[in-house]
Amino acid sequence: MVSNSKKEIENLYFTSNEDYVYKCQMEVYGNDISGILIVKKISETKHRVVMTSDFGNKMIDFEISESDFKINYVLEDLNKKMVINFFKNDFRELLRKKYSVVESFENEKSNIFRSELDKKNYYLSFSKENSLLTQIVYTRNNKEKINFSFEAKKPTFAETIHLEHKDFKIDIKLFQITETE
Template structure:
């Protein structure tokens, strides 16, 4: 009996630890040539100014999101309230983030981690050598890099699905891409009540 229980627990542990996210309608994965993805924010001469509408935990925050590439893989991201108060100001790299300022109300480890995670996914260039296979009908190509799925439309990244374990964590959707510049971005969080809508302010951006 005890041997059976140990075997059951071991089997369950293996099943859980090996479980991966299943992308809708995907039937498998194939190797592909190395593909460079999400290059919207790699130009260090540009500064993006977005009108931001954030709904987080039933609180509305409106303001301005500033995005500046310090290097191809390093971004300075700041959210400023309409009244001019900096809510957060971070430098985000692939493996670390530096907080320059964060409002005391937001200065909690899990909030900092979530903010950095969302905007890292939104701004970070990546390289993928795996793509999903779909059976039957035509499907937009989807490349896989670590735990993120990049769906391409007209050769541009249309959306990124960030996953953790078997579940979607959040989705970044580039609503309108014009000459390689996302005019709108939506972030929908599947695990937390967070939605972000960004609208590019062309006049204030340096493009």
Template sequence: MLKLIQIFLSISLLILTSCTHYKPIGEKVANEKSIYSSPYFNEIDGEFLFDAKMQVFGNDLNGILVIKTIDENKKRLALISDFGNTLLDFEFVNDEVNVIYIMDDLNKKLVIQMLENYFQLIIHPSFTIKKTYLAEEGKTYISKLQGKRIFLYVNKEDQLVYLKQSSIFRDKVGVYFYAKSTQIETIQFESFELPIKINLIKR
């Protein structure tokens, strides 16, 4: 019985300590709005080109990332190599992702799912706000996407500066957005689960 209590206490402690990442800094306040619209990539017919520098499992890869906003619910995203060949071409419609083209070497279910999820986090147009926290630097909105909690850190101008995706046990992904007004200049993406980093610099 004593052993069972010890195990229970250990698990409780583990959950408590592992959940610190799951609570934002600041004071919980009432939601002022129900939806947070991302200030980036939402201009209809907007076309965006980025130099993409990727570190994937220790390999350095370069390319060009292309994003086009077709309408308020639809975007296209393509990654091409420096030589010009298309590596992938995805269509994002609301919460769904359609593969228009993927290079044969990348055409594996797990890889596609991972790429879809990662790029969706970067270009998703709007998030339902579940909770709001107020801190000195700005606010944190809590939302949900891909079945996981999303933390949207916005500055005092309500501009998205950092997005974090977490499960109850650990942080999954972090994305920094560096912008001048709503014109995005640089995006830094990092997976906390896999050795993957993507640096996007406006071309």
């Protein structure tokens, strides 16, 4: 057990006012989709997320916060309730900034903090080596649902992000295109 001195922890990725631009590779039920993903912070609580094809054609464009979700555009092929819900739920989890700490642990490489919100558990792992967030595991009913893995050199920007669903055949990998300061 780590001391419970921290009452709240933060995911600082996506908190900069710079645009975050990633090469995106998604595998959704055996279909490969690739493109460019841009995430822009609009306000302290809201982000705009746009995904384009490799050729620059817009596929989806939405604004998201913890309480709101507004679609500005969605390609007809992606305009399915299940697909929209994945985007909404996954990005809401990815862009969540603050977590209340319920308990904390440690292992050889990480300090791990558990947070609870609406009957969901989040386990956030921070590297002991550089104190950067390396993983968020989202669980419900003690079952792992989504695993977010991060590789980063700075607290506000992850060079790679891997989002892996445990109960659906959805796997998303994001690779840095732009460097933010």
